[in-house]
Amino acid sequence: MTPQEIRAAFIADLIGIAPDLDPAAIGDDDHLQDDLGLDSMDFLNLVSALHKRFSLPIPESDYPRLATPSKAAAYLAKMLTA
Numbered sequence: 001m002t003p004q005e006i007r008a009a010f011i012a013d014l015i016g017i018a019p020d021l022d023p024a025a026i027g028d029d030d031h032l033q034d035d036l037g038l039d040s041m042d043f044l045n046l047v048s049a050l051h052k053r054f055s056l057p058i059p060e061s062d063y064p065r066l067a068t069p070s071k072a073a074a075y076l077a078k079m080l081t082a
Contacts, residue, residue: 003074
C-alpha cells in the first residue's frame with residue numbers, strides 16, 4: 001500500500017468511529033483526542049478497526065504512535081513493511 005492509501009484507510013476507519021468528522025477538514029497533525037474530540041473508547045474502537053483492516057497487532061505501548069493521522073500512517077506503513 002502507498003502512504004496515501006494507508007492514510008485514506010486510516011481516515012475511513014476514523015470516520016467510521018466518528019461520523020460527525022469531516023474527512024476533508026482533518027489535518028495530518030490533528031491530535032485525535034485533543035483536536036478531533038475522540039474519547040478513550042472511540043480511540044480503542046479505532047485501534048480495533050485498524051487491527052482488523054491491516055491484520056496487525058497494535059500493542060498498547062504503541063498507541064501514542066497513532067495520535068495523529070500522519071503519525072498513524074507512518075506507523076502503519078512501517079508495520080506493514082516489517
